[in-house]
Amino acid sequence: MSACVLHETGLTEKHEKILGRRAELLQQMEGSGEQLCRRRQVEECEAARRRNSTLVQDLQRIEDRLRGTWLPHPHLLALETRYWASVEESLPDWERFFLGKGPPPAPGTGQPPRKTRLPPRPQPRTGRLER
Known part of the structure; x- marks a missing residue:
């Protein structure tokens, strides 16, 4: 029976060592997981910042193009x-x-309105072809 007790004590010590090693590994995984999560967040923020800056540049180009061409x-x-x-x-x-x-002021008081000539209206085009 003493052999069984010794064997059981050895197994208990091995079990405690395994549990201690498991706890260490879990802590390492949590730490590396947090670092990975932070790294991923930083990468996502950088990607979003690049996207936003390209969008702003595109909008500025479009705005400049519209401002310069429309008269x-x-x-x-x-x-x-x-x-x-x-x-x-x-x-x-x-x-x-x-x-x-x-x-x-009442309507019609003050200076009389000037008569101005409006430019002539363009004539509507007909669908006929001239030969």
Whole structure:
């Protein structure tokens, strides 16, 4: 029976050594897992930063291209110029109202509107071919 007790004690010691080694390995795995997780997060952040910077650069290029190529039609520019000229002409009539010192001017008071000629309208095209 003493042989069985010695054998069982040896197995218990081996079991405790195995459990201790297992605990060490689990701690190492947790540490390496955390490092791997941090490394993965850093890589994902860098990839997202690169994506964002390329998107911003693309948007800036598109914005520059749109800003540089689009010019309003000359007729539209003429209308805008005349609009602001009329606003500036009617501003003295409205100034008292804007300052809170009087009622709005009645329609038809102030300077008479200028008659301006609009550019001629383009003629509609017909579907016929000329020979």
